[in-house]
Amino acid sequence: MSSNEPDVWFRFVRAHRTVIREIERRLAEAGLPPYAWYDALWGLESGPEGTRRMHELADVLAIERYNLTRLVDRLEKDGLVMRSRSDGDGRAAFASITDAGRVLRKKMWQIYESTVDELFLSHIEPEQRRAFADALERTAGLAMDAGVRVRGRRKG
Amino acid sequence: MSSNEPDVWFRFVRAHRTVIREIERRLAEAGLPPYAWYDALWGLESGPEGTRRMHELADVLAIERYNLTRLVDRLEKDGLVMRSRSDGDGRAAFASITDAGRVLRKKMWQIYESTVDELFLSHIEPEQRRAFADALERTAGLAMDAGVRVRGRRKG
DNA sequence: TCAATGTAGTTGCAATTGCAACGATATGCC
């Protein structure tokens, strides 16, 4: 069954699961919120004024919008994020990271970064990181072209 | 914030999500079961006699045991898998793929393989696949050593 | 022998996710 080709993919999936699982474990052990919160907070903090439109944040994180809605619900309930609405486009909704959100993100970052370094980055030869990163970017980008946004009739 | 180092990881996560999402989309479109079923069926079919112990299969797939229990429940209900028990160790339970399971796996494989090829493999230069695969294997392996199995008191 | 501890698999329940559909706007076209 294609002796070694799809093996890269299988290993990819396994590596993803094991690293994520370990990050979750260490965060929980430290009494911190789950992995998904970090990504969302960073997605906002890296945006202009710590703010992004909902659908844009969903795209950045590559998660579904209805899931983002409820993730932001949880973050908002904990005071880590604030919602607001646009004057221009009546449909638009924004989420912004709060000061408390920034503090928490930094705290999570310590565990997050060290775990990724230890379990993931350290196994990739430095001179391969660029090639690796490029390939992954092409992958994600093309995957989105191929289907993820087709729902929105971007092509077809 | 570490300008480009963890970027590999972010891209890794995004690539994973987008490819998985697209696989799920195409499987559903073809009226086939979700991605997880494929992996489980292949995990069994690739084992001796198409059979594995439950906890072994969970390790191969890098998923939690309680999730495997219920995944196998679903597969069994559809006649794709059969459970059996060991004579020797009274705790042991096995799962085996059935003929129907093999047929379904092959059907899913067509969509699965072409999607992975198109969205993932084709973006990795052939001469980098080995390095890529090796790095991923180290990653997954070490992650397991580091924590995943610690629950079972393998060290510490 | 038998208590203490470890392992395998499962289950109840709560949290999260996926799907389909909705209400509210916005845009294109006549």
Place this chain on the structure above:
DNA sequence: GGCATATCGTTGCAATTGCAACTACATTGA
């Protein structure tokens, strides 16, 4: 303008997942 169509964000409900506890069996060591 006004209708058809598209987008945005959300919600109800069903399916899946995560956590903690439990049953059953195995192993260890006094």
